[in-house]
Amino acid sequence: MNLSRYTxxxxxxxxxxxxxxxxxxxxxxxxxxxxxxxEVPGGSALYAAAAGSLLLPTRLVGIVGDDFPLEAxxxxxxxxxxRTAVEVVHGRTFRWHARYAPDGDTRETLARVAGxxxxxxxxxxxxxxxxxxxxxxSTDPRLQQxxxxxxxxxxxxxxxxxxHWWHAxxxxxxxxxxxxxxx
Numbered sequence: 001m002n003l004s005r006y007t008x009x010x011x012x013x014x015x016x017x018x019x020x021x022x023x024x025x026x027x028x029x030x031x032x033x034x035x036x037x038x039e040v041p042g043g044s045a046l047y048a049a050a051a052g053s054l055l056l057p058t059r060l061v062g063i064v065g066d067d068f069p070l071e072a073x074x075x076x077x078x079x080x081x082x083r084t085a086v087e088v089v090h091g092r093t094f095r096w097h098a099r100y101a102p103d104g105d106t107r108e109t110l111a112r113v114a115g116x117x118x119x120x121x122x123x124x125x126x127x128x129x130x131x132x133x134x135x136x137x138s139t140d141p142r143l144q145q146x147x148x149x150x151x152x153x154x155x156x157x158x159x160x161x162x163x164h165w166w167h168a169x170x171x172x173x174x175x176x177x178x179x180x181x182x183x
Contacts, residue, residue, distance in 0.1 A: 016133045016155065021049040022061040022124070022147040023137020023160070024117055025068065025086070027093050031110075032100040041072035043094070044160050045137035052135070053079040061085040061124055061147060065093035065116045084125050091116040124150035131155060136180070138162050141172035148179055158182040 023045025029038045049060040053075075059082040060073070066088055077083055097111040117139075124147055134154035136144040138161050148157065159180040165173055177183065 016056060016131065018132040019049075019052040019056045019058045019135065020061060020085075020127065020132055020151060020154070021045050021052060021058060021135045021137055022122060022139070022144070023048070023135075024094050024139040025060075025062040025064050027068065027095050029095070029097040030100060031098070032104060033102045039095070041069060042096070043137070045135075045139075046072070048135055048137055048160070049081065050076055053081050056133075057081065059085050059125070061122050063087045063089060063117050063120055063122050065089060065091045068093045082125070085123070087123055089116045089120070093117075121146045127151050127153060129153045134158070136160065136176075138165070141165055141169045141176050145172065145176050145179075148176065156181045 024043045025041070025046055026043040027039040028042035029036065030040070045060060045062055049058050052058045057080040058076060060076060062085070064086060068088065070088070073081070073086065092113070092115040094115045094117045095111065095113045096109070098107045098109050100107045121143060127150070130153045132154055133156045134148070134151045135158045136147060141161070144159065157180045159176065159182070161173060
């Protein structure tokens with residue numbers, strides 16, 4: 001695979017025109033060295049979309065509860081992000097609570113509450129053909145598969161995962177690996 005197509009335009013390649021990022025959107029509580037940050041908007045999809053939006057119009061696909069502070073998405077949307085793919089449903093947003101070791105190298109998950117995202121498939125708006133990149137942010141591989149199938153014309157597909165899914169959904173994750181370009 002020639003990855004030069006997916007990097008800065010050197011004049012010979014058509015650059016990506018958009019980025020689609022899916023994954024779990026959360027309200028995170030983290031503890032480290034006695035400092036607690038409670039219910040901070042998070043999830044790898046949020047941060048990947050924020051970073052990607054610095055270079056490309058970005059569509060963030062996900063589900064949040066009506067308690068999610070949508071103003072956290074304002075910077076993404078101000079840079080041309082698509083507002084239509086974040087679905088707000090009645091109920092509580094996914095929550096994750098972790099305690100980090102003082103050195104920050106290890107963490108213990110104290111609570112993981114799926115909320116409205118539990119088993120719900122995100123709505124993926126129709127996509128243009130072929131000139132966008134897709135990042136399947138860390139979430140249940142079955143949900144990642146749903147988004148991948150809704151974006152069959154993505155020019156390049158990346159996958160983010162974590163140890164939780166390697167153990168909880170190993171078969172679904174293995175099946176998905178054949179459909180991605182970057183892990």
